[in-house]
Amino acid sequence: MKNxxxxxxxxxxxxxxxxxGTYFFLAPNRIAAGGISGIAIIINSLIPKLPIGGLMMCMEIILFLLGILVIGPFFGGKTIFCSFSISGVILILEEVFPNIKPISDDVLIQLIFGVLICGLGMGIVFNQNASTGGTDIIAKIINKYFNISIGNSLLAADIIITIAATSIFGINIGLYSILGVIINCTLIDKVIKTLNTYKQVAIISSQGEEIKRYIMxxxxxxATIYYAKGAYNNNESxxxxxxxxxxxxxxxxxxIGSIDDRAFITINEVNEVVGEGFTFS
Incomplete structure (x- = not known):
């Protein structure tokens, strides 16, 4: 229950x-940096009476069904939770902060902040074996069947949206959108890798029993125990x-430092671990 x-x-x-990230940084500048939010921004710019949050909620239903059918109900359930959370929060923000305007004249700075915030959030969601809905579901399907990273899969799924943004908002906004998609996809892969990095530790110590008890x-x-022989004195450790x-x-x-300052420790970084005690995704 706690987990x-x-x-x-x-x-x-x-x-x-x-x-x-979408509402305060991307939407006011009409930066359609991919995803359902990008499509919603494009439609909202053409038909302002249609709210971004409502558009996102409607478009996600079809892709929900696709995700449930192809990937499974558990993924689908978590994706529904995330998608409606995003749409709901944006709808609330539209009520609390209506007619939001760009917070500065520098579009590039707002693009970077918006994409960084969104990419961090999406990386957290993807790492929980879910998605934020929309084209993220397509990216997850590509990742599952073609073994392409989530970031690259999302880039492939979102490129059409950035092309549409270019044709509607002009070359400058279109180029910003393309840059946003590239940064976003790169950041997502980086966040997932960081969240899944573990330390593989090997320890040689005279206080081995105490260390094993502490670990367990x-x-x-x-922990795994094996024995090695030193080359200098042939002692088995x-x-x-x-x-x-x-x-x-x-x-x-x-x-270890508090009980044996002569302990020998080697550390390696491991990018992914699956199996007992760790999750499968």
């Missing part, structure tokens, strides 16, 4: 970030290996 609550809090946080009892991780999050590694490092 599920954490997952949905992360999904909601990511969704709110996407809504804020306090950090609640397992016990090597403890484990994989930890960044926070857990810091805790372990501090603990």
């Amino acid at each position: 599920k609550l954490k997952d949905f809090l992360l999904l909601f946080t990511g969704s709110v970030l996407v809504a804020l 009892d306090i950090l609640e991780r397992s 016990e090597v403890i290996t484990t994989i930890l999050t960044r926070k857990q590694f810091i805790q372990l490092k501090e603990y």
Whole structure:
């Protein structure tokens, strides 16, 4: 129950970030940086009476069904939660801050901030095996069946929208939209990689039993033991290996330092871990 609550809090946080970046930075400048939000911005510019949030909510229904059919109901359920969270937050923002205007004359700065905020939010959502709806669902399908990164899959799905933005808003806004899509897709891959980076640790210590108990009892991780012989004196040593999050590694490092300042530790970064104790996605 605690893990599920954490997952949905992360999904909601990511969704709110996407809504804020879209409404305050991209939409006022008519920057259609891909996705359903980009399509909604284009339609809203042509028919201002149609609200961006409402347009997004309507267009997402068809793609929801596609995601549920192709990827599965669990993915579909989380995507529905994220998509309606984004649309709902934008609808609320439209009521609280109606007729929002660009916050500065520098479109590039607003593009960068908007895309950074949206890309961070989308990366968090994708890392929870969900999507923000719209073309993100298409990107997830491409990622599943063609083993292309989420960022590159999203780039392929969004390029048509940026071309449409160019034809409607002009070459300058179109080029900003293309730049936004490229930054966004690159950032999403970077966020996912960062969130899935773990520390693979190998430890040789005279306090091996205490360290093993700390890993299992306090950090609640397992460990693998193997034996190695030193080349200098041919002594056989016990090597403890484990994989930890960044926070857990810091805790372990501090603990080892407090009980054995002569311990030998090697650390490698691991970009993805699946299996017992870790999630499959």
